[in-house]
Amino acid sequence: MTTWNQFATAFLxxxxxxxxxxxxxxxxxLQQATSVNDFILAFTKLSYRAYGWTEVQLSPIFLGGLKPxxxxxxxxxxxxxxxxxxxxxxxxxxxxxxxxASRSTFxxxxxxxxxxxxxxxxxTQFRQLSSRDHRERRAQGLCFSCDEKWSRSHVCKxxxxxxxxxxxxxxx
Numbered sequence: 001m002t003t004w005n006q007f008a009t010a011f012l013x014x015x016x017x018x019x020x021x022x023x024x025x026x027x028x029x030l031q032q033a034t035s036v037n038d039f040i041l042a043f044t045k046l047s048y049r050a051y052g053w054t055e056v057q058l059s060p061i062f063l064g065g066l067k068p069x070x071x072x073x074x075x076x077x078x079x080x081x082x083x084x085x086x087x088x089x090x091x092x093x094x095x096x097x098x099x100x101a102s103r104s105t106f107x108x109x110x111x112x113x114x115x116x117x118x119x120x121x122x123x124t125q126f127r128q129l130s131s132r133d134h135r136e137r138r139a140q141g142l143c144f145s146c147d148e149k150w151s152r153s154h155v156c157k158x159x160x161x162x163x164x165x166x167x168x169x170x171x172x
Contacts (some may be wrong), residue, residue: 005051023049027058030065036093039065040086055082062086069096 002010027046032039043065047058059082063071066089073092079085129137129144137143143150146158 008051024053028061032065032067036070036089058082059085
């Protein structure tokens, strides 16, 4: 009498769909490319075919396949089960989506601003300095916002609007 696992293994090997080793390899190399839900779906499909792997073995493989910006937060919470890791990954993805959405609405002007806003926007000049530009301006003793010499008492003649961006905003 054969077990279900023996039957499934023989069936998959006979019909060329892939061996258990193929599924285990694919599972261990799976990386999140789109949403967490899509990754969980692909991970679950492969994990059902990787017979013999326990949840203890699957959890680190799941965590290793997440995008770094999600993986770090999930790992920080030290999930004890695969289901908890998946739930946390969904939560952190949602958090990142909210952060990105709030930043994009802050940085992108309204599509139909009032005439007063149009005038302000047309006069506003945006400047983004690279790390190299920062180093050069510091070495030359120049203000980061205008082209004058900087000192502790320096005040730019033209008012500036500074927007600080983090790596999450996608502008780096």
